[in-house]
Amino acid sequence: MKIKKAELKAVAVKPAQYPEDTMPEVAFAGRSNVGKSSLINLLLNRKKLARVSGNPGKTRTINFYEINDVFRxxxxxxxxxxKVSKSVTESWGQMIETYLAGRQNLRKVIQLVDIRHAPTAQDIQMYEWLRHYELDGVVAATKADKISRNEMQKNISVIRKTLALSDDDLVIPVSALKRTGTEQLLEVLELLVDGAPGNEAE
Known part of the structure; x- marks a missing residue:
């Protein structure tokens, strides 16, 4: 897939603020400071489209980026x-679940986990949510440049076991620093939104 155009379309905290559900969407979810904004910027070949913060937990909205005028x-x-209050944490959870449960044009959620550590209880809860809504199947294991190749296979096995992944579920090691895994993720995106005009492969 060649990404020619990417722009922020909407910033939302409730369904009334979502853009119209007229094109397919692929969402990215993960713990604060897992490198989600950096990875999105890398995939879109833009340095600052998704805001990268030195303060984890800063993204408190659902941000919709329109790609090639055909998917988001x-x-x-x-x-x-x-370091955020319990009430704020609960509001984020409600915001995410409302989106997962009600968004008819959502094709898949790519879950990000830190490849250096076993998935946390909250990572497990998120993947169970995705499985419940039939949005599971793709995990991006970030910060792959921080470990050796031998550690990588061992840690991927831990991720698979901890999240109870099936053999068909993908775990893609990624590194925003070294661009590892970006081509594979773009191929996944292309398959998910296949059929939308303008998404020709290179």
Whole structure:
């Protein structure tokens, strides 16, 4: 897939603020500071479209990015940051679940986990949500440049076991620093939104 155009279409905290459900969407979910904004910027070949913050937990909205005028990438609020109040954490959870449950044009959610560590209880809860809504199947294991190749296979096995992934579920090691995994993720996006005009492969 060649991404020729990417722009922020909407910033939402409730369904009334979502853009019209006229094109397919693929969402990205993950813990705060897992590298979600950096990965989205890398995929879209834009440096600052998705805001990268030094303060984890800053993304408190659902951000819709329109790609090639034919599909959207959706950046869900980061979860799991300890320094925010319980009420704020609960509001983020409700915001995410409302989107997952009611968005008819949502094709898939790509869940991000840190490849260096076993998935947390909140990562497990998120994947169970995705499985419940039949949006599971793709996990991006970020910060792959931080570990050795031998560690990578061992840690992917831990991720698969902890999230109870099936053999058909994908785990894609990614690194925003070294661009690892971006081509594979773009291929996944192309398959998910296949049929939308303008999404020709290179």
């Amino acid at each position: 990438i959706v950046d869900l609020p980061g979860y799991g940051y300890a």
